[in-house]
Amino acid sequence: MLYRKIPKTGDSLSILGFGCMRLPTDEKGSIDKKRAIEQIRYAIDNGVNYLDTAWPYHSGNSELLVADALGQGYREKVRLATKLPSWMIKSRDDMDYYLNAQLEKLKTGHIDYYLIHNLAGPIWEKLKSFGVLEFIDRAKQSGRIVNAGFSFHGKIDDFKTIVDDYPWEMCQIQYNYLDEELQAGTEGLEYAASKNLGIVIMEPLRGGNLGIPEPPPDVDAIWKEAPHLRTPVEWALRWIWNRPEVTVVLSGMNEEAHIKENLAIADDGYPDSLTEEELKLVNRVTNRYRKLMKVGCTGCEYCKPCPSGVNISGCFEILNKFHLFKNEDEAKFMYAIRMAGAITGTEPAFASQCTQCGECLEKCPQGIAIPDFLEEVAAAFEDENFEQRIAMGKKMLKIE
Structure with missing residues (x-):
């Protein structure tokens, strides 16, 4: 494992961090506690020393699971990060309420890196009016938090404003080779680094899409031109670690094989280690x-819950894979069986259930025109044979 330092604190953090938003789940959709704890401890035993969770992850259960995973002496081996749920704050008192509740849930006396969650311009201005800057100072003075940071999903100008509004120790941004100009992007990465902030990266694989083992043929053909062959996951992670400004890359590792793969890749995640030829290949x-x-x-899944019960991210995942792999029959069948709830035993969550209420538009950090794309999903997958595919899927799964 390689390590990089947070400039203002001197903390030496593993370049691979464990993100606890997508932990393994059981057949009911609850966290598979035994597997999750084993996975987290395995990562720590193999050099990972930065864990990231948050109030809403796994419907509020991620922090509780992390607390259990960090028992038996594991808490002392890591720097723990969690986040203030900014959208739930209605007053100055709320900030202390959530922080104190998180300390209790995590069974710890302090949070090493406490982030203000999911910031953009308008919500930051509201939090400032509630006294968030004083809250951070007092929380530090009381020892409840050691270092302060924020996670960001907004426009670059707002990012710079937030960076300049407080002497943060770190920030967390979305960054991958598809998102150099999205949200904070490369400009934000360099700006935060110029202010000596540690920088933690989320969504390095863009929701897993950049790590598909068998990428689209057009993409696979480009990768095979490389003088040194790598997996799609390795290309994505190495591209980020190539930037010396990056401190930690978070990975939501819910499969044992993924953890081992990422740990192995992290052994070679040096800055400025990709050649100009390799960088041009990634650009292609x-x-x-x-x-x-x-x-x-x-x-x-910040768009959840949908008032109409639509599985928004699931719909888009299938639409994207359809456009990537052009397998229409498979896409239509998977849409029918997954969105019908046949696999999970949940209520139907079809794109056609969307009423265009617009609630998701306010929540989406990517600024996606969700209702418009859901119309496209419904048009693509809910044709005259739709009900037949649902019945066929249930029969295959032996569901009455």
């Missing part, structure tokens, strides 16, 4: 993906 892949992908959804 970027351009090809942009032509193939339909929706820029990362699967973060």
Whole structure:
């Protein structure tokens, strides 16, 4: 494992961090506690020392699971990060309420890196009016938090304003080779680094889309031109670690094989280690993906819950894979069986259930025109044979 330092604190953090938003789940959709704890501890035993969770992850259960995983002496081996749920704050008192509740849930006396969650310009201005800057100062003085930061999903000008409004120790941004100009992007990465902030990267695989083992043929052909062959996951992670400004890359690792793969890749994640030829190759892949992908959804699920019960990210995942792989029959069948709830035993969550209420538009950090794309999903997959595919899927799964 390689490590990089947070400039203002001197903390030496593993370049691979464990993101606890997508932990393994059981057949009921609850966290598979035994597997999740084993996975987190395995990562720590193999050098990972930065864990990231948040209040809403896994419907509020991620922090509780992390607390259990960090028992038996594991808490002392890591720097723990969680986040203030900014959208739930209605007053100055709320900030202390959530922080104190998180300390209790996490069974710890302090949070090493406490982030203000999911910031953009308007919500930041509202939090400032509630006294968030004083809250951070007092929380530090009381020892409840050690370092302060923020996670960001907004426009670059707002990002710079937030960076300049407080002497943060770190920030967390979305960054991958498809998103150099999205949200904070490369400009924000360099700006934060110029202010000596540690920088934690989320969505390095863009919701998993950049790590598909068998990428689209057009993309795969480009990768095979490389003088040194790598997996899609390795290309994506190495491209980010190539930037010396990056401190930690978060990965939501819910499969044992993924953890082992990412740990192995992290051993070679040196800055400035990719050649000019390799960087040009990645740029060609970027351009090809942009032509193939339909929706820029990362699967973060901030759009949930949908008042009409639509599985928004699931719909977009299938639409994107359809455009990437052109397998119409498979896409239609998977849409029918997944959105009918046949696999999970949940209520139907079809795109056609969308009433265009617009609530998701306010939540989406990617700024996606969700209702418009849901119309496209319904048109593509809910044809005259739709009900027949649902019945066939239930029969295959032996569901009455």
